Amino acid sequence: MxxxxxxxxxxxxxxxxxxxxxxxxxxxxxxxxGYTTPGHWLSRTANAVSVDDAVWCGLCHPEYQITS
Ligand SMILES: [Zn+2]
Ligand SMILES: [Zn+2]
Structure with missing residues (x-):
């Protein structure tokens, strides 16, 4: 891959x-x-993404996966 x-x-x-x-x-x-560029990410701080040692591609928006 x-x-x-x-x-x-x-x-x-x-x-x-x-x-x-x-x-x-x-x-x-x-x-x-908000780890990267803030913006709409910060609109949902109540459900802040917090994952230790997570592998991230740098392209997607993890909050959509973590919060539902
Ligand atoms: Zn590469
Ligand atoms: Zn990704």
Whole structure:
């Protein structure tokens, strides 16, 4: 499986959407709402995303997966 960002072989899969990502493009660590560019993400702080060591592709919007 290839990284969604480049042509490197993927090393992990996004926890939220399943996209494959290589070690260069993986987004990992404590993931909280507003971790990246704020905006509509912060409109739902009551259901803030908080996932430790989650693998994220950097493209999708995890809140849609976590909150329902
Ligand atoms: Zn990559
Ligand atoms: Zn994703």
């Amino acid at each position: 290839k990284c969604i960002h480049c042509e490197e072989e993927a090393r992990a899969v996004c926890k939220f959407c399943g996209h494959a990502v290589c070690k260069e493009h993986i987004q990992q660590g404590r993931f909280v709402s």
